[in-house]
Amino acid sequence: MTSSIVFDHLSFSYQNTTAPALQDISGEMSRGSFTMVMGHSGAGKSTLCCAINGLVPRFLRGDYVGRVMAEGMEAGKNSVPDMARAVGxxxxxxxxxxxxTNVELEMAFGLENQCLPKAAMEERIHAYLRVVGLEELLRRDTATLSGGQKQRLAIGSVLAMEPPVLVMDEPTTDIDPEGRHHILSLIRRLRTQERTLVVTDLDAEAAVQADQIWLLRDGQLLAKGRPAEILTDSSLIESCGIRPLATIALFQEMNWPGQPLTVDAALAEIENQGLLRPRRPEGRNISVLNHGKVILETRNLSYQYPAGSTNALNDIDLIIHEGDFVAMLGQNGSGKTTLAKHFNGLLKPTTGYMLVRGRRVNSYRRDELPREVGYVFQNPDHQIFAPTVGEEVSFGPRILGMDGKTLERNIAEALDATGLSGFEDKNPFLLNRGERQRVAVASILAVKPAVIILDEPTTGLDYVHQLDTMEMLKRLNQLGHTIIVITHAMWIAEAYARRSILMKEGRILLDGPTSEVFSDETMLAAASLAPSDLIRLRNRLGLAAMTLNDMVKELKSEAVSPRSF
Amino acid sequence: MNLTFYNDRATWLHRLDPRTKIGGVLLIFVVCLCFNHPLFIAGILASVLAIFTAAKSLKVLWKLRFLLVLLFVFSVVLWPFFIKGKTILLEWHGLEVSRESLLYGLAMGLRLTTFVSAGLLLLATTKNEEITNGLIRLGIPYPVAFALATAIRLAPTFADAGATIVQAQVSRGLDLDSKNIFGRFKRFAPLSIPIFISAMRYTNFLAMALESKGFRPDAPRTSYYEPQTTGRDWLVLGSLTLILAACLYMRVALHWGIIISGRL
Amino acid sequence: MQHALLMWKNTRMIVLTAVCAAIYAATLIAFKTVVPIIPGVTEVRVAGVFPMTFGFLFGPAGAWGLAIGNVIGDIFGGTLSPVSIAGFIGNFLMGYLPYALWTTLVPVSSGAYVWDAKSVRNWLTYIVIAFISGAAAAVVIGAFADAIGMVPYAIISKIITINNFIGSLIGILLLTAVFDVTKNQLRLFWPEVMDVSAANTGMKASFGAWLVAAGCILGVFGGFVPGLSWTVVSWLATCLIMGGSLLL
Incomplete structure (x- = not known):
């Protein structure tokens, strides 16, 4: 096999920074291979991607040592537009x-730069729109596409240029589960003899299909090898900020022999080796839902967007109790965000009622509702505007008329709860994404609302930061706040929410204790969702526990010893 | 958010070369400037409306009826106070209104309406990408046209982000309804900063993606859209030029259609 | 003026132009219908907080961005008309003058191309330039709108001047908030993007700067001088502003 990409002692640090982004990276990727690059945020994944086509150091400048060859072209020596012939x-x-402004032209853009004649462009556009499954949308305005479609269009427009190397940096971030599924299956289809694939992702489950995994930590290439070599070392990948494979983790905890990478392999292993006595799924201990005071209630609520032709929400009847921890699940466009925006009065029902503590939202004064229901938007950059963290966090309480000691105490507590004590005088724009997310939460928290709604609080964060965020929410819940999380990350709902609400096409498909909702894989599939590997394993094994530790406890209590070999 | 006046119909106007339509609208603009007598301009407006009917796009005009009425009324009310005529109808503390200035105001109201209608005619029958393409073929350098097209593509995205930002600040208790101008501006500050920052975080990605797709500002490139100029295009441009020539002749040689001389 | 042409060879500047145009257009459209002061010509432009910041931070990209953004605002607002051409030039000046005058309008400007919210000198420069650039746009747009019979110059020039000026004053908050992150984190401060080392100074440029300033004062107040008609004033002022701008 000939090598397609070669890294030769590559080190790089960005201008005006001290810590190197990449340190002494050496390695080869052979033609036609699929390499998955993994690591925590800030580990150097994106820098590595950009070094392949020369964006590093030609566009993103800094100290550059060593060299990178892609298809025989040296990345640092050729301009980025020249490298485009070799690397997409x-x-x-x-x-x-x-x-x-439309799909067709987007596909044509790179081809126009390559000076292709019109007939050739037409042919390629049709061929590659088929590959990414967008052939129906030829004339659509790009702004009207969904996130998943936009991502597939971005991939298609690069593919159309037919580069021998295709690099994709976290192609599934910020995309709903159905879109993610499309893109992962697209990546599977893109594997051919001629095309070298380099993909970065945070999710170990997506890495199983790769030929090779490169593991980065703090700019260093910690390990490289086949998935079976890398992914089986749970502690290694966890140290790189990646959530370990559930199957491997379970087998390790249980001291079972074998290192299955997928749920099917794990089940086969368990059956073949007789690790568990065949067991019938039994009546699970039904977790009791919280029955505190009612805080949010919708009655027969329907909503239609002013420009829309169909209802975004249909006849929603829902009661949420004080102190609960609720996950709202569903694809983009299923109505979760629209419903949540009714909870704090941002949207007014077209028909039906929205009640907060038994009172219609309309009857609240403008400054009353934010004290009951706080809403943290998905992108922290959509709300941060103040020059310091302290001012940002105090904006809400001040505008609602708080001052003096109360204000000071609230701000201190909010900063403390979000782990931002000491950040008061920092410029929020200069913080990283995870910290900005926490600033956004703190600024809502400072008002002390009874209910906190969070829209996709873990988007763009790596596993470690996701854990931090969720542990923080768990603490807030224990302090008495009602937490409502809108999320695409199934493991977050599974591990943290007591109650899950499954939505599809503006209706509630399923609503109940999380452990029950995630047992019903048929219903989840109807909403184009699937539980995480851990919970799929749990469902197959007929267990009640929802976390790895609890599952291990539950299994060990059954005292099944493996057969001797 | 979907921002477009394009009305997808299959009429001969829709099929014209975008260059013809851009040129044609410019010619109509100039024709409007030939006269300042309301009757003459009303005639031009009627012709533009007739073309709208041919383009099956009257509903686009209907969408903007309030704007059009406002434009008209505003002009009719304002101009009479700033133009001096011979036949004084009303005099009050140095302000005077004459028959000529009233007619001039009426003419300007009609002209403004015609301008906007002609502009809408272009927008209703031409897609954004066709306008950009037409401009490139009319000689605008590609990087400029690229910036225009990309801005058109990004504007709805940023408008959506703007709407979210408004909601985010309102849900923190910001009260956006303010009566006076200064207050309105001041309340916009907590909105403009996130709008600016979240958009600017795009910029480097956009530039990187652009170069990665082989874009060079000054390199030659081919174009996917190649609108065809047909006999119909020449016919349209030819007749509009003739009309313009005729109008210029009427104004300059025959002194027709003038209420206030010395003004366009 | 040379940077305004050279920038079209720089990918990052081209993208900045598009992004500025899109922000400006999106804001114009979003607030277009709220309060039209003079329908079709101007409205309470909350988008007016952007021009000084765009012009100062992104230089020529800000200028072209404002010009293009204003056209897009007209396109999507449905008010495409001959005034859009004057709007293009006027809005270009609103982004062009902030960076072009910053170093050349001696003795008001200090000659250094930085923004420091703690410097009184910087505030003074900002306020003077905010007035000049707002008035310059108002004069050029007003002269044109009057000539083709859209709105009388005497009214429109003042409304646009005041509107732009108030917007720019509020814009100080924006510039102060974003200067550091734009320059040091996003690395989009235009002298660094374009590798411009020396600030534009010198006699010719200063002469141009004062020509523009004189044009603006004449354009806004000249009509009050007995015997001077607003029409004459508008065209004289426009010539001064355009001529001065070309010298910068």
Whole structure:
């Protein structure tokens, strides 16, 4: 096999920074191979991607030592547009990679730069739109596409240029589960003899299909090898900020022999080796839902957007109790965010009622409702505007008329709860994404609302930061706040929410204790969702526990000893 | 958010080369400037409306009826106070209104309505990408046209982000309804900063993606859209030029259609 | 003026132009219907907080961005008309003058191209330039709108000047908030993006700067001088502003 990409002692640090982004990276990727690059946020994944087509150091400047060859071209010596013949790259933010006002022109853009004649362009556009499954949308305005479609268009427009190397930096970030499924299956289809694939992702489950995994930590290439070599070392990948494979983790905890990478392999292993006595799924201990005071209630609520032709929400009847921890699940467009925006009065029902503590939202004064229900928007950059963290966090309480000691105490507590004590005088714009997310939470928290709604609080965060955020929410819940999380990350709902609400096409499909909702895989599939590997394993094994530790306890209490070999 | 006046119909106007339509609208603009007598301009407006009917796009005009009425009324009310005529109808503390200035105001109201209608005619029958393409073929350098097209593509995205930002600040208790101008501006500050920052975080990605797709500002490139100029295009441009020539002749040689001389 | 042409060879500047245009257009459209002061010509432009910041931070990209953004605002607002051409030039000046005058309008400007919210000198420069650039746009747009019979110059020039000026004053908050992150984290401060080392100073440029300033004062107040008609004033002022701008 010939090598397609070669890293030769590559080190790089960005201008005006001290810590190197990459340190002495050496390695080869052979032609036609699929390499998954993994690591925590800030480990150097994106820098590595950009080094392949010369964006590092030609566009993102800094100290550059060593060299990178891609298809015989040296990345540092050729201009980025020249490298485009060898390397196609799909960057992290799909929204920022589309330039044209319709799908067809977007596909043509790179080809026009290559000076292809019209007939050849037409042929390629049709061929590659088929590959990414967007052939029906030829004339659509790019702004009207869904996130998943935009990402596939971004990939398609790069593919159309037919580069021998295709690099994709976190292609599934910020995309709903159905869109993610499309993109992962697209990546599977893109594997051919001629095309070298380099993909970064945070999710170990997506890495199983790769030929090779490169593991980065703090700019260093910690390990590289086949998935079976890398993913089986749970402590290694966890130290790189990646959530370990559930199957491997369970087998390790149980001291079972074998290292299955998938649920099916794990089940086969368990059966073949007789690790568990065949067991019938039994009546699970039904977890009791919280029955505190009613805080949010919708009655027969329907909503239609002013420009819409169909209802975004249909006849929603829902009661949420004080102190609960609720996850709202569903694809984009299923109505979760629309419903949540009714909870704090941002949207007014077209028909039906929205009650907060038994009172219609309309009857609240403008400054009353934010004290009951706080809403943290998905993108922290959509709300941060103050020059310091302290001012940002105090904006809400001040505008609602708090001052003096109360204000000071609230701010201190909010900063403390979000782990931001000592950040008061920092410029929020200069913090990283995880910290900005916490600033957004703190600024809502400072008002002390009874209910806190969070829209996708873990988007763009790596596993470690996701854990931090969720542990923080758990603490807030224990302090008495009602928490409502809108999320695409199934493991977050599974591990933290007591109650899950499954939505589809503006209706509630299923609503109940999380452990029950996630047992019903048929219903989840109807909403195009699937539980995480851990919970799929749990369901197959007929267990009640929802976390790895509890599952291990539950299994050990059954005292099944493996057969001797 | 979907912002477009494009009305997808299959009429001969829709099929015209975008260059013809851009040129044609400019010619109509100039024709409007030939006269300042309301009757003459009313005639031009009627012709523009007739073309709208041919383009099956009257509903686009209907969408903007309030704006059009406002434009008209505003002009009719304002101009009479700033133009001096011979036949004084009303005099009050140095302000005077004459028959000529009233007619001039009426003419300007009609002209403004015609301008906007002609502009809408272009927008209703031409897609954004066709306008950009037409501009490139009319000689605008590609990087400029690219910036225009990309801005058109991004504007709805940023408008959506703006709407979210408004909601985010309102849900923190910000009261956006303010009566006076200064207050309105001041309340916009907590909105403009997140709008600016969240958009600017795009910029480097956009530039990187652009170069990665082989874009060079000054390199030659081919174009996917190649609108065809047909006999119909020449016919349209030819007749509009003839009309303009005729109008210029009427104004300059025959002194027709003038209420206030010395003004366009 | 040379940077305004050279920038079209720089990918990052081209993208900045598009992004500025999109922000400006999106804001114009979102607030267009709220309060039209003079329908079709101007409205309470909350988007007016952007021009000084765009012009100062992004230089020529800000200028072109405002010009293009204003056209897009007209396109999507449905008010495409001959005034859009004057709007293009006027809005270009609103982004062009902030960076072009910052170093050349001696003795008001200090000659250094930085923004420091703690410096009184910087505030003074900002306020003077905010007035000049707002008035310059108002004069050029007003002269044109009057000539083709859209709105009388005497009214429109003052409304646009005041509107732009108030917007720019509030814009100080924006510039102060974003200067550091734009320059040091996003690395989008235009002299660094374009590798411009020396600030534009010198006699010719200063002469141009004062020509523009004189044009603006004449354009806004000249009509009050007995015997001077607003029409003459508007065209004389426009010539001064355009001529001065070309010298910068």
């Amino acid at each position: 790259i799909v960057l992290q933010d799909f929204e920022a990679q589309l330039f044209s």
